[in-house]
Amino acid sequence: MSLKSGEAKLVVAILALPRLYALDVSIPAYVFGRHPGYQVFVCGDHDFDPVDDSGDGSSQVLAADIRPTHSLSDLEYADVVVIPGYENPQDPIPESYVVALRSAVERGARTVAVCTGVFALAASGVLNGKTATTHWEYTDRLRMMHPGVDVVENRLFVEDGAILTSAGASAGMDVCLHVIRTDFGVTAADGVAKDVVSSRVRGANEPQYRDGTTPPRADLRATREWVIENIGSPITVQQMADHSLLSRRTFIRRFSRETGLPPMHWVARQRILGARRLLESSDWSVERIAGATGFGTASNFRTLFRRELGMTPTAYRTSVSHPDV
Numbered sequence: 001m002s003l004k005s006g007e008a009k010l011v012v013a014i015l016a017l018p019r020l021y022a023l024d025v026s027i028p029a030y031v032f033g034r035h036p037g038y039q040v041f042v043c044g045d046h047d048f049d050p051v052d053d054s055g056d057g058s059s060q061v062l063a064a065d066i067r068p069t070h071s072l073s074d075l076e077y078a079d080v081v082v083i084p085g086y087e088n089p090q091d092p093i094p095e096s097y098v099v100a101l102r103s104a105v106e107r108g109a110r111t112v113a114v115c116t117g118v119f120a121l122a123a124s125g126v127l128n129g130k131t132a133t134t135h136w137e138y139t140d141r142l143r144m145m146h147p148g149v150d151v152v153e154n155r156l157f158v159e160d161g162a163i164l165t166s167a168g169a170s171a172g173m174d175v176c177l178h179v180i181r182t183d184f185g186v187t188a189a190d191g192v193a194k195d196v197v198s199s200r201v202r203g204a205n206e207p208q209y210r211d212g213t214t215p216p217r218a219d220l221r222a223t224r225e226w227v228i229e230n231i232g233s234p235i236t237v238q239q240m241a242d243h244s245l246l247s248r249r250t251f252i253r254r255f256s257r258e259t260g261l262p263p264m265h266w267v268a269r270q271r272i273l274g275a276r277r278l279l280e281s282s283d284w285s286v287e288r289i290a291g292a293t294g295f296g297t298a299s300n301f302r303t304l305f306r307r308e309l310g311m312t313p314t315a316y317r318t319s320v321s322h323p324d325v
Contacts, residue, residue, distance in 0.1 A: 085115030
């Protein structure tokens with residue numbers, strides 16, 4: 001069965017790699033499958049064998065129930081290619097997969113590597129000179145095996161052009177929700193997140209883990225929630241520090257460590273996200289949205305929105321209308 005179709009849907013092809021982690025297939029299949037704008041398939045060689053035959057009893061995969069529904073050649077029709085994590089990433093994958101991946105990237109397909117799936121991408125050479133991440137346990141190995149890749153530590157996911165790489169399974173959900181947000185808007189991604197009982201997509205810069213020795217009050221989630229609840233009001237770093245009961249300097253350090261962004265940069269991102277939700281889900285005027293999300297004037301809102309997304313609020317509102325979905 002070919003992926004080529006006349007339907008106005010984006011094709012998501014999940015690559016069935018040898019030794020794959022079943023969870024890294026089921027999560028993107030489930031998340032993308034909850035939105036009507038996608039059709040999802042699993043692609044691989046006809047002689048695909050999901051189980052590691054090393055015989056040492058160490059396999060954690062047990063993915064014998066996952067089989068390709070489409071051939072590897074059908075990858076050429078995919079708009080989004082997902083590469084799941086797989087066991088023993090230092091071992092080579094079949095050359096047919098390497099060639100298919102390289103071809104997909106070269107023709108401009110968005111490529112999402114979950115966990116150790118990044119090693120397959122790196123093996124194809126397309127990550128040389130690009131920034132990528134993976135599960136914290138494998139970052140040193142990735143850096144050693146592929147020195148041409150700029151490996152980023154402790155990030156949920158990294159987006160470099162059309163290539164997205166993420167940490168483990170839960171980060172795989174975040175990166176899939178990020179793709180949905182890019183394709184169909186914030187409201188659509190929020191809806192899918194609610195449908196799969198997940199929090200709204202976390203930002204790419206958030207860490208995979210936090211130091212277990214850090215005092216519990218270093219978790220600034222309550223302050224972040226307070227900001228979002230008051231996003232239409234003027235907000236300063238000092239107000240955020242006071243809310244968190246920390247000194248300004250300590251607050252900035254801890255906030256940046258938790259979110260990967262300086263406090264006011266993070267606030268600006270939340271204002272943009274709030275504005276996008278209102279542009280997608282309401283008929284409010286640009287002036288009303290500017291006031292509700294803390295931008296002040298419509299002129300300031302238009303300037304900052306265009307700087308962030310490369311289009312005006314009105315153009316964005318039009319772009320997220322999908323009458324065929």
